Amino acid sequence: MFTNCSELLLQNEAQFYGGVAVTDIDHDGAFEVFVAGFGAANRVLKWAEAGFIDIVDDRLADADRLTVSAAAADLDGDGREEIYILNIDTFQGRRQFGDRLLDWQTDHWVDLFSLPQNFDAQTRNSGRSVIAVDRFASGRYGFFVANYGGPMRLYELNMHGMLADVAAAAGLNLVTGGRGAVALPLVSDRMDIFAANENSTNALFRNRDDGTFDNIAPLVGLTDPNEHGRGVAVLDLNQDGRFDLVYGNWEGPHRMFVQEPDGQFRNVAPPHLAIPSRVRTVIAADFDNDGYEELFFNNIGEPNRLFGWREGNWLELDAGDASEPTGLGTGAAVGDWNNDGHLELLITHGETAPQPLSLYHSLPTNYGWLRVLPLTRQGAPARGAVVKLVSGDRQQIRVIDSGSGYLCQMEPVAHFGLGNLDHIDRVEVRWLNGTQLILNQPKPNQLLRVPYPETRR
Numbered sequence: 063m064f065t066n067c068s069e070l071l072l073q074n075e076a077q078f079y080g081g082v083a084v085t086d087i088d089h090d091g092a093f094e095v096f097v098a099g100f101g102a103a104n105r106v107l108k109w110a111e112a113g114f115i116d117i118v119d120d121r122l123a124d125a126d127r128l129t130v131s132a133a134a135a136d137l138d139g140d141g142r143e144e145i146y147i148l149n150i151d152t153f154q155g156r157r158q159f160g161d162r163l164l165d166w167q168t169d170h171w172v173d174l175f176s177l178p179q180n181f182d183a184q185t186r187n188s189g190r191s192v193i194a195v196d197r198f199a200s201g202r203y204g205f206f207v208a209n210y211g212g213p214m215r216l217y218e219l220n221m222h223g224m225l226a227d228v229a230a231a232a233g234l235n236l237v238t239g240g241r242g243a244v245a246l247p248l249v250s251d252r253m254d255i256f257a258a259n260e261n262s263t264n265a266l267f268r269n270r271d272d273g274t275f276d277n278i279a280p281l282v283g284l285t286d287p288n289e290h291g292r293g294v295a296v297l298d299l300n301q302d303g304r305f306d307l308v309y310g311n312w313e314g315p316h317r318m319f320v321q322e323p324d325g326q327f328r329n330v331a332p333p334h335l336a337i338p339s340r341v342r343t344v345i346a347a348d349f350d351n352d353g354y355e356e357l358f359f360n361n362i363g364e365p366n367r368l369f370g371w372r373e374g375n376w377l378e379l380d381a382g383d384a385s386e387p388t389g390l391g392t393g394a395a396v397g398d399w400n401n402d403g404h405l406e407l408l409i410t411h412g413e414t415a416p417q418p419l420s421l422y423h424s425l426p427t428n429y430g431w432l433r434v435l436p437l438t439r440q441g442a443p444a445r446g447a448v449v450k451l452v453s454g455d456r457q458q459i460r461v462i463d464s465g466s467g468y469l470c471q472m473e474p475v476a477h478f479g480l481g482n483l484d485h486i487d488r489v490e491v492r493w494l495n496g497t498q499l500i501l502n503q504p505k506p507n508q509l510l511r512v513p514y515p516e517t518r519r
Contacts, residue, residue, distance in 0.1 A: 063349060063356070063368055064384035064407060064422035070113035071419050077102040078412035079419065081191075081343075081393035081469025085134030085143045085443075088117065089166070093397060093473050096122070096145060097419065098129035100392075100412055104147070107408075109399040114421070121171040127159050131393075131469035135194030135203035136442035138219055142166055143442055144174075146205040146217075148192045160184050163205070163217065163225070174225055183225040187212025193465025194445050195245045195253055197232060197273040199494035201438035201514075203445065203464075204228070208240030208257055233275045238262040242294040242468040246446055246461040248305050249278070249325065253446050253464075253494055256284070258291025258309045283327045289314045293344035293468035297355045298459050299330070303450075305461065308357055310341030310468075316359070318376075332376055335369055343394040343467035349405050351429035351479030353458065358384075360391040360409060384422045390414055397473040403431040403507055405477060430480035430506040436462060436491045439514040443474035450490040451476075453483045480506055 068074065080098030087094040087106050094117070095107040103123040107114040127149040134143040147162040161184060163174040175184045187209040194203040195216060204218035206229075213235040220226045229235040239260035248254040252269035259265065263285035267275035279285050290312035299306040299320050307319040307327065315338055318331035335357075343360040350356070354371040356379065361367070366389065368381040384407060393410040400406070404424050411417035432451065436444040445464040450457055460476035480486070489501040491512050499515050 063379055064382040064424055066383040066420065067406075067423050068419065068421045071107070071421055072113045073116045074418045076416040076418045078416050079392055079410035080129055080412065081131035081467070082395040082408060082410055083132040083134050083145065083471040084395055084397050084473040085145065085471075087122075087145075089142055093399065095395065095397070095399070095408060096132050096134070097410060098132055098147070098393070098469070099123075099125070100128050100130060104129055114399070119171070121164065121173070124162060127162075131190065131192055133192045133194055133205060133465045133471045135196075135205065135445055135464065136201065136438060136440060137163070137203055137205070138165065139200075139202045139440045141438075141441035146192050148189045148207065150188050160186060161189070161207075180225040183217065183227060185212065185215065185227065187215075189215075190241050191243045191465065191469055193243045193245050193255075193471070195255060195464065196446055196494055197253055197269060197275075199252055199496075201440050201442070201444075206234065206243065206245065206255060208243045208259075210240050210260070211237070213237050214240055214257070232273060233277075234267060236265055236277065238265070239290075241291045242309060242466075244294045244296055244466045245464045246296055246305060247448060247494065248296070248307075249282070249321075251496060256294060256307060258294050260290040260312070263287045264291060282325055284319060286311070286317060292341050293360070293470075294466055295344045295346035295357065296461055296466065297346040301457070303457065303459060305459070308344060308346065310344045310359055311338070313338050313340060316341065334378055335376055339367070340364055342391050343470055345394060345396055345407075345467055345472070347396045347405055348477060348479035349396075349407070349424040350427050351404065351431050351481065352427070353429070353456070353479050353481030353483065358394070358407065360394045362389070362391045362413065366391065382422075382425070384409070384420070386420065389420065390417050393470045394467060395470050395472050398433065398475070398477065401509070403433070430483070432478045432480065432486060432489070432504065432506050433509040434460075434476040434478070434489060434491065434512060435474065435509060436476075436493065436512045437514055438493075439516060441513070444493055444514070445474050446494050448492045449476035450492075451478045452487045452490070453480075453485060454487065456483065475509070
């Protein structure tokens with residue numbers, strides 16, 4: 063399935079790496095890759111004609127801190143994504159170093175946590191994953207931090223422009239072993255949050271439609287007690303138009319939860335997929351453009367694994383070069399950085415020994431594709447929006463990623479492979495506030511940027 067093209071990473075020394083976030087760092091309309099450097103400088107990889115170059119500046123590099131994960135979203139509603147950088151120097155308890163929340167102001171990055179009015183906002187609990195959450199469907203996001211052994215956090219800007227942790231007011235300040243998290247319209251029409259936890263039950267926070275949440279995991283069968291959750295992926299496993307959950311448990315059975323019509327979640331993971339591993343990131347993406355998403359399990363210290371939907375079953379596929387039997391995977395992300403309509407896979411390594419990054423191309427196919435990038439009213443990526451592609455009696459759904467994988471955030475684009483489809487009837491985009499737009503018969507093999515309807519001319 064994958065071939066190694068790591069030579070395209072033009073500066074690729076071995077070091078300790080954490081997670082990955084995909085966002086438009088330099089605001090030029092193309093997406094770059096923020097790579098967390100754990101005990102070394104962070105990196106910003108930008109696609110150029112010959113490969114990826116590192117365009118990181120001193121503020122983003124932040125070489126003196128231990129960065130484990132990152133996420134991007136438009137916090138202040140200016141149309142440009144801010145970057146939350148999660149630092150740890152201990153794996154549980156109180157940290158010495160705080161996080162960064164970087165906002166581009168005029169001509170440089172400003173760490174909002176470093177401003178005097180925000181000194182009291184940040185806590186020093188040890189976090190893991192960070193994701194973007196727009197709980198009011200306003201186009202202004204907060205950053206939800208899955209803390210380990212301390213209350214989960216949700217940082218937003220208040221009416222005075224100051225950072226505030228609103229997790230308690232929102233009903234999200236759960237104390238647990240926070241690990242992986244995703245946010246999307248999973249069980250409501252707004253942004254819900256699923257958290258895969260360690261040494262404790264999972265949580266599913268359902269949005270009450272007023273910006274507060276209830277943990278309904280015990281009611282719908284998602285607690286999965288006594289396991290150690292890591293990466294989470296979201297996809298429509300059975301093509302019924304509902305989002306389902308796939309996540310990895312560290313050295314425990316992996317899960318594949320289908321959402322039933324009555325709201326219950328049922329584990330349907332086949333035995334060969336459930337085999338325990340030292341799992342980190344889990345990714346759902348259509349790497350071969352056949353119209354069905356594959357599942358990639360990134361492991362540390364043992365081979366990665368790939369699964370695909372083939373003739374009505376989830377079968378293990380040959381991951382090719384991306385199996386990395388000696389890889390020390392810490393994170394992974396997908397994107398179409400060279401704009402050829404085929405997804406690339408970037409894998410980071412570290413934790414137990416320094417290793418360089420890896421980059422893989424999916425093997426080329428003749429299948430068509432369509433990529434859809436919805437924007438908020440303010441012009442930033444509409445993370446959490448749902449995109450549906452319809453052709454005849456076949457439909458595919460994607461959610462614009464707000465953070466997933468474990469320590470990682472994917473590109474904010476809905477990527478559809480078309481397989482043997484020869485036309486597209488329509489594309490439907492639904493924003494978090496319920497606004498919908500239908501695009502009839504779009505041509506394949508293109509990236510569609512979809513402004514919020516009020517801004518269309």
